[in-house]
Amino acid sequence: MIKLTEVQKQYTEKVKIGPLNIEIPKAGFTSLIGPNGAGKSTTLMMIGRLLSIDEGQIAVAHMDIGSSKSKDLAKIITILRQENHFVTRLSVRQLVGFGRFPYSDGRLTLEDEAIISKYIDFLDLTELENRYLDELSGGQRQRAYVAMVLCQETEYVLLDEPLNNLDIARSVQMMEHLRAAAKEFGRTIVTVMHDINFAAKYSDRICAMKDGQIAAYGTVEEIMDPEILTSIFETKIEVIEGPYGPIAIY
Template structure:
């Protein structure tokens, strides 16, 4: 369970998050959506302790962020930051191997190698394991980064806009894999998404942010509606139900 209480955050004097109270249950995929500047990425980065908490409290899987040792937290939550980019020239298997670091601290054992192989297999990267990252397509590279987070073997996975710059095939592939992480591997996934239709198609829960506050949350069918889009995004888009799920017509 992720529990957030009274979370405020300022960046350069501007209030980015204004009193977030939020409880995310264990399991499933939760998507954070909202217009640009709503504070989605800031919220995710705070949960992932990429940014220091200024005011409020975040608890993840019983560990309080900011009071738990970094190494312990690294076995509880894995994060894929926005626009992840590695300057070192790494091969796919080496990158995924770094996901095991919190468990072996530099000295991988047989269990770690097995976990890396399993992650490569699950993300269909086995054939690419000896390729350098800069030799991959955008979709393959993003899969490698998610595989690394998966190999970290944490109950919680945080993904910040992993679909950026991916074409429709790569984006759907990746979201299907992410869905599988929740359904088959029992992980709790929190993901920041830009495109509401991907959120409604793949997430169990949506959390809608606007100007640093949570304005709606719940199952996609309960949350996404034309009035909400008008209110939160300020755009008059039609919402149709297709196969029992809301679809925004753009």
């Protein structure tokens, strides 16, 4: 479980995140949605300890984010930021291998190599594993980054806008992979999402944020309500029932 208790981050007198109080249960797919500047990425960064908190407490799998050792946390939680700056002359397999660092300290064992292959295959990267990152398309690189974080084999996976710069077809492919990872491997995946309908189709739960606060949190059916969405995004949104669940119409 991920638990935030009275978590706050103060940037200026007028710009503040929180207080945030939320419990995200173990296993499943949770999406953070909301308008730009709502605090979604900041919240994700605080959970992943890439950004310090000013007040409150964050616990992941009953481990306090503020006081736990980094090496211990790296075996529980992993995060993929929106911007990645890996050396482009890394091969896909070398990149994915970084996910084993908390366990191997750079000395890969046969078990590590088998795990690397497992996630390269899972993300359909087998034919690309010896290609360099700068030889890949944006969608292929994004799959390689996701393979890397999954290869760390943490119970909790945080992804900041995993669909960034992907076209519709590649976005669907990515979400299918992530949903499968949550189901097949029992992972707890938390993502920042801009597209409400992708969040609705693939999530178990949705946390909607506005002005640095949690405006609504619940199941897809609870959050995909026209009054809730219209209030959060400040534009009229209708919700219809589609073949795969509720669809927001702007």
